[in-house]
Amino acid sequence: MVTQESPFKTRHFSTCSVVGNGGILKGSGCGEEIDASEFVFRCNTAPLDNIYWEDVGKRTNFITMNPGMVSYRYARKRKAMKEGRDKFLRDLSVYADSYLFIEAFLYELNAKRAFLAHEVLRESHAKNTVIFPHPDFVRSTHSYWQERGVKAPRASTGLLVVTVATQMCEEVRLYGFWPFHSDRNNTRLTEHYYDNALPSNSHKITDEFKELQRLHNTGVIRLTTHACQ
Structure with a gap:
């Protein structure tokens, strides 16, 4: 189903994990x-195969999907989507009955x-509740981060989710937010935990990371940039 107002209007959580990729x-x-948090956010329908569980966890309460992934992964047209529905439903099933957050209203094609x-x-009677964020919220979030020094056309999905989490959670814990290709020990890293695809040029991830560090240093969030004990 799709909800007409925020399902979190009167709900708040003690601890939340926001998992970047x-x-x-x-x-x-x-x-x-990650799984020990009360509520777990994940971004851009990242894979959750069991080979990743030890590092990224397996619980999901809230997952974002880029509208472009619908056409890229499954189909470009409505008729073709009917043929790709089984793959779409199978891929989404790893996130159980999580909320599905899709930015729909900024561009007509996205909608x-x-x-x-x-x-x-x-049509498949899936248990996922679909959330289409209000365009005013998305625009105001982008504007806020631009004013803070993130000089990009728009904020990344990850930064948007962090913003949502700070409004819903007492303690926000971030994992997988690191824009560099080597860790603190100078070990080489892939772009994502599951592949090495290049990031979009429409985002300024290093600018965003500086803001996340600022929030960490002021106690607003807890940014994990090392291996967990």
Whole structure:
């Protein structure tokens, strides 16, 4: 189903994990710590195969999906999506009955892709609740971070989710947010924990990381940039 107002309007959580997709998660052993939070956010339908569980955990309460992934992974047109529905539902099933957050309203093409995904979920009686964030919220979030020094056309999905989490959670713990290709011990890292695909040029991830460090240093969030005990 799709909700017409925030399902979190009167709900708050003591501890939340926000899981980015950075290569620093590979070999981190952070999975158990991530899953120990009351609520777990994940970004961009990143893979959750069991080979990753030790490092990234396996619980999900809130997952984002980029509308572009609908056409990239499954289908470009409505008719073709019907043929790709089984793969779509199978991929989404690893996140159980989590909330599915899709930015739908900033661009017309995004809206078509997002509504197509929602239609497939509705027709399949999936248990996921779809959240289409209000465009004013998305625009105001982008504007806020631009004013803070993130000089990019728009904030990344990861930064958007961190913003959401700070409004819902007493303690926000971040994992997998690291924009560099080597860790603190100068060990080479892949771009993501699951592949080495290049990031989008529309984001300024290093600017975003500086802001996350500032929030960490002021106690607003806890930014994990090392292996977990």
